[in-house]
Amino acid sequence: RASGGLLYPHESVTRTTREIGGVWRFRTDPSDIGEREGWENGLAQFRLIPVPASWNEIFDDVRNYTGTAWYETYLNVARSLKGQRIVLRFGSVQYAAKVWLNGKAVGGHVGGHLPFVIDITDAVLFDGPNRLTVQVENKLLLERSPAVPDTGRFAMTVTHYPQTTYDFFPFTGIHRPVLLCTMPEVCVDDITVVTTLSGRVTIDVATSTTWTGKAKVSAGGSTATIAIRDGRGSGSLSIANPRLWSPEDPHLYTLSVRLEDPALLDEYRMKIGVRTVAVDGDRLLLNGKPVFLRGFGKHEDFPVHGRGLDVASIVRDFELMKWLGANSFRTSHYPYSDEAMMLADELGFLVIDESSGVSLVFADPPATIEARRLRLEDEMRALVSRDKNHPCVILWSVANEPQTKPFNTHNVETPGAVEAGVRFFKSVIGLTRTLDPTRPVTLVGHDYGPDEWLELGDVICANKYGGWYYLVGQLDKARGALVGAINDIRKRMPGKPVIITEFGADAVAGMHAQPAEMWSEEYQSEMIEMYIEVAKTFPFIVGTHPWAFADFRTSQSVTRVGALNHKGVFTRDRRPKLAAHTLRRLWKTAGR
Template sequence: MADERTPGPGPRAVTRRQAVGALGLAAAAAGAATDAAAQARPRVQRGEASLLYPHESPTRAIRDLSGLWRFQLDPGDRGEADRWFETSLPKPRHIPVPCSWNDLFDDARDYFGTAWYETDFHLDPAWRGRRVCLRFGSAVYRARVWLNGEYLGEHAGGHLPFAFDVTGLARDGAANRLTVSVENRLALDRVPATPDPKTSHFYLQDYPQTAYDFFPYCGLHRPVVLVATPDIAVQDLTVTTGFAGAAGVVDVTFAVNGGWSGPASLVLSGGPTPISAPVEVKAGRGVGQIRVPAVRAWSPEDPHLYRLSVRLGGGEAPIDEYGLKIGVRTVEVRGSEIRLNGKPVFLTGFGKHEDFPMHGKGLDLPVLVRDFELLKWIGANSFRTSHYPYSEEAMMLADEYGFLVIAETPGVSLVFSDPPDVIEARYRQLERALGELVRRDRNHPCVIFWSLANEPIPKPFHTTDEAPVGAVEAGTQFFKRLFARARDLDHTRPVALVSVQNGPPEWVGQGDVICTNSYNGWYAVSGQIDEGVATLEREIAALRAHHGDKPVVFTEFGADAVAGVHAHPSEMWSEEYQADLIEAYWKTLRRHAFIVGAHPWAFADFKTAQSIMRVGSLNQKGVFTRDRRPKLAATRLRALWGSSGR
């Protein structure tokens, strides 16, 4: 949930409780003055906002506030002091929501400071007497929110949802003004981080300087919605599945606000006939189980989804009903295998990015569907959400398509040569993001394991200074805490982190699956595919020596290729070199039974910071161009994945 502390500007700062109480009285008085019917409105007390995805049901309604909003940059950080949240934006222009701001305006491409969003909305008269929540799918990086001039709270960290209960704050019968400030400053103590040039001696400069190789797009990247529910409603829901012979077992735990107690039921549809199970909710907690005879197990070959509904109340008309699609499946690590429904799987697919021209990292449903169609065309069965949580819509669509997903936190390029207080600040942020990620995505059958970080390193990339003594141990302790937290949050899935060139083994070895990125033939032994393969074989032997029989996934390998550049014999930057290197890696990896996945980097070209390594500010390791045209490597992989099995 969003942080609801109220640091409110100036002498008018009040406590959160005072603000809510005063505003509740004001809203009630305004409602009575503008609409006599409001006097009869049932009183609904504000509470904690649910973070469940806003699915509609007979008891729930959704209003999408996406569209054209008013927008203004605030390079001097004057907006809060000048109370723009009360007076509206002084010189706004239009911006689409969801979208990144960087590709839209000439003065905003490399702007990472504060910017303001503003829109107006009316409540549906049918929502009177109902609880109303305001939900943001993602704001990068830090958002502060006001409604009708009153501060609601803030959320730090992009890519994950946050929400506020605005019951009584959102006015009936009059326009409501929603104001949001968003900033994405590149800071040393954030996740992901920006190196400190005062302490890191770079031999390669990027602009903007980041510790990661993708562009730091900013803004409201996912939908903003209003959700109307009954006063008593399902607040949270956890589904775990398994098998008992030919039957499926669906265990459900759910929470109801207000400590409510009473009868409820679970209903599962999607089979020959609906299956119901009664549940008795006690003090806001319900626990139930459904057994599914002759169950259709969810898998890439048959991504069958059932619909689960939780209904509160014992009558024909439920007090509340919340429903979602689920898949019945199990995932486990056994020896050197990752097993889905008891059978070993081999992961073919990619790391990829939420990235497209104009939209930046803003949710783009046509691109999402096209990407999944191309994944099917090429023969992929999986992808990694590198290097941050992807949209909820992407996860739901992956459930439908049957893709296996490695769900990754925003912990990219963590550096352990930085001061201890900085490392601890990052840990707190990453632990919070991990909790938000697991809570959001734990019910998706597509998610087969969690990745806690990508390429954590003892010292920054592109620096000449040595890593200090103790950096490896600092990382070891950091990840020991984080792995323990992940396993506490979800005991049903494996956990891993993604290393670069195998190390440090003290970090990656804490995972249930060993994930590694390897760039022989590109960053190492450049231009020499044969020597790259020889080096790769040595890496594989080292992995086996360090980590025993744990399964290994090569989560990145490949080369940049500029579309249309050809060479014979193949050479770096040509489409032929990229295709040849990927094929050489693929054939080498498939000779080792304990290697259970191969994800070339990357699915498609994507925008990066400007640098001498990135022609056109693009990482061009994609097997598709940024606008999704196939390179030679795409057709080569399609042939390999079709003929070699998956």
């Protein structure tokens, strides 16, 4: 059976989906003895843990623990489902997972933030509870993406704990729903939809087996038949006078794909939007018209849940972004949940869809860099496969702030690193363009070393921290530096659109200063307003994303008060700081 597709397992007349999260059993395994002792045959000792959630915010003794741990639960599968294909779909396990059913190894996965599917058809018992065991580990290793940590070569600016190369907490656990799904043996495995402004919808279908037959497709009152040969087929239909998807009118159509033999074998239904996205010279076009991105870099980070899915928080975040007049966000610094992406479609957010390639460095041995490239390319395959049909996704981001200069953050020379990095991203970006020729691709940088770095992406995304990490406390000088940096990018790489993907200042909610000084709400608010006012004067800047939407958990260090990054315009519990009101005034009135 093929299971290349990562289609969300929506229910239909031929499919069932059941969430099996809740309260599971949990045991840490710091010495990695579990497999030797056969823990997959039942956990002798355990405590109870919620699924989904990060363990770090639940139990005090594992606050900073990212090593191995085991999860266990019991589930029944109704006899009426015999004969169906039965799979488990894990929305995200951070970082590596091994899975057993009734003591039998059924599969595993490496890489957080994206779903994986495990076929358990042949391992399921229909006459009693099934024991599901999941081993999880998030060891911070150099060849992983994000790569962590070789403190000699790269570290955050100061010592911090746990040690990472990035500025967010390395949350660990089963982070997204675990779904028990059933579907017919011959079923739709993957669909790729491409739309045009005239309403033409091209549909590629792949089936789970090398099946030959007919697929009936329908959307927006139009239908067509697609011939499937050996498990693959393509066709199209036309929606008359289509209502185009946009932030102002995020209209969605339901696409139905039915495999018929001639009786119905399988039906898959999903929502699609009719829209186009393109880069034209230095403009970013949605439906052929220039669009400006007002929004944020964010995190999946909520009190108590950690990085565990919390749908209420997602809806609340989107509500607050609407309140501000935002129309966009970036999934910094890793792919977000299926649930967030579906809601972004529904509510009309323009999403920069980012991989987990954050803070990648290129001073490592070639074999390590090569392993990391293969890992990131696998991730891009999975990310594009999962998100290609979301109208909300307008730009792929393959990385955030890689090393682009021939020295590391300790100012130590790293010969060959620039060339290695450019080679690395030529490959990753080239692959992404092949995987999805319909969307532009970018990588987000805080500086751009040699010009080859600026050549790589279709859009230049730049993070700027003048007034915070340099020119500290001096917004007037930071303004000059920002203008200089934008002019420099323009001079070196004319003709590409630019998005300022990060800028901001830490502000501890409730701290005030007159005149405005660092850490006060006033300073943060004035800085964000200054950046937005400067950006407005450059017509080729097509978006401004202040960093960040809300305060978020980080490792402990002398720069992160309360183990939080305080650059949120909302607090971690989503209360507005002064900057939120400022953004509302700017975005609601000026639209930029």
